[in-house]
Amino acid sequence: MSKGKLKDRVAVVTGAAGGLGAEAARVLASHGAKIAIIDINGEMADKMAAEICTKGGEAIAVATDISQEASVKLMVEQVVGHFGRIDILHNNAAILSNEQREGDRDVINMDVDAWDRAMAVNLRGAMLCSKYCIPEMIKLKRGSVINVASGLGAQGDLTLSAYAASKAALIMLARSIAAQYGKQGIRANALLIGLAPAENAHKSMPAEMLQIIRDNHLTPELGTPKQIADAVAFLACDESSFVTGSTLSVDGGFGSHTPSMVAMKSLFERMGSNKM
Numbered sequence: 001m002s003k004g005k006l007k008d009r010v011a012v013v014t015g016a017a018g019g020l021g022a023e024a025a026r027v028l029a030s031h032g033a034k035i036a037i038i039d040i041n042g043e044m045a046d047k048m049a050a051e052i053c054t055k056g057g058e059a060i061a062v063a064t065d066i067s068q069e070a071s072v073k074l075m076v077e078q079v080v081g082h083f084g085r086i087d088i089l090h091n092n093a094a095i096l097s098n099e100q101r102e103g104d105r106d107v108i109n110m111d112v113d114a115w116d117r118a119m120a121v122n123l124r125g126a127m128l129c130s131k132y133c134i135p136e137m138i139k140l141k142r143g144s145v146i147n148v149a150s151g152l153g154a155q156g157d158l159t160l161s162a163y164a165a166s167k168a169a170l171i172m173l174a175r176s177i178a179a180q181y182g183k184q185g186i187r188a189n190a191l192l193i194g195l196a197p198a199e200n201a202h203k204s205m206p207a208e209m210l211q212i213i214r215d216n217h218l219t220p221e222l223g224t225p226k227q228i229a230d231a232v233a234f235l236a237c238d239e240s241s242f243v244t245g246s247t248l249s250v251d252g253g254f255g256s257h258t259p260s261m262v263a264m265k266s267l268f269e270r271m272g273s274n275k276m
């Protein structure tokens with residue numbers, strides 16, 4: 001990737017105080033973008049913005065609860081007040097706390113508050129950020145909205161039903177935006193992300209569970225935040241100027257093989273077959 005391909009562009013990155021959002025912010029900044037670090041965790045957002053500035057980039061932090069319309073409206077006013085424009089919106093934030101995961105289960109055992117929180121943050125938050133950022137992009141006749149989906153938004157699983165439904169809806173939200181504002185220069189796409197644990201997140205997962213997930217990725221290893229961030233940078237810049245309304249899988253092939261493949265491979269191995 002060439003340096004400077006996002007020179008002078010302004011990117012709003014939600015959930016950028018840590019994890020994949022922080023890495024996306026770093027990589028977008030490395031390509032020349034000015035970054036608005038948006039997160040409910042204001043202290044961590046400040047640290048992230050300071051990190052980018054220390055490395056010679058430009059960034060501000062705006063503590064925002066993206067599920068609240070007034071908070072998002074104020075955030076966009078602050079970003080435009082500071083940088084004068086918005087070119088890129090990376091809808092990355094999601095509520096993924098342990099409390100949330102415990103409540104967001106199979107449908108019969110769903111904690112309805114967890115369902116509502118998932119929809120409010122993951123889905124309504126992305127809609128609200130789009131609602132207030134897109135008019136700024138239309139002024140420039142150019143813009144890129146990047147929604148973060150997940151394999152769970154495309155395939156059924158045993159738990160996290162609210163998270164999964166919100167992620168599926170984010171794919172559709174990107175298509176709606178692409179259809180509605182494409183003629184005004186706005187592109188919108190979704191990223192379907194595989195497991196790319198940030199920082200030490202994977203250390204909290206039981207090793208056996210991690211191995212099952214690793215086996216179901218077609219790549220030698222799970223993803224890294226940098227690999228995801230590089231795909232964000234691609235969708236943000238002009239190299240993807242003819243890509244809109246699409247869902248780009250950045251999942252190490254997790255969603256592209258037959259559901260039986262891993263079990264079959266193990267069966268062949270046990271049978272001493274040379275089929276694999």
Ligand SMILES: NC(=O)c1ccc[n+]([C@@H]2O[C@H](COP(=O)([O-])OP(=O)(O)OC[C@H]3O[C@@H](n4cnc5c(N)ncnc54)[C@H](O)[C@@H]3O)[C@@H](O)[C@H]2O)c1
Nearest residue numbers: 015019020039040065066092093094148150193195196197
């Ligand atoms: N890490 C992975 O392997 C993986 C896999 C598939 C999809 N994803 C998706 O990637 C995105 C980032 O995941 P992550 O692992 O970095 O998660 P994370 O929990 O580390 O980061 C999420 C960020 O969102 C912020 N946030 C939560 N509620 C908010 C609110 N109301 N307003 C503003 N900010 C809020 C949190 O403070 C946090 O900084 C999420 O959308 C997630 O669903 C991640």
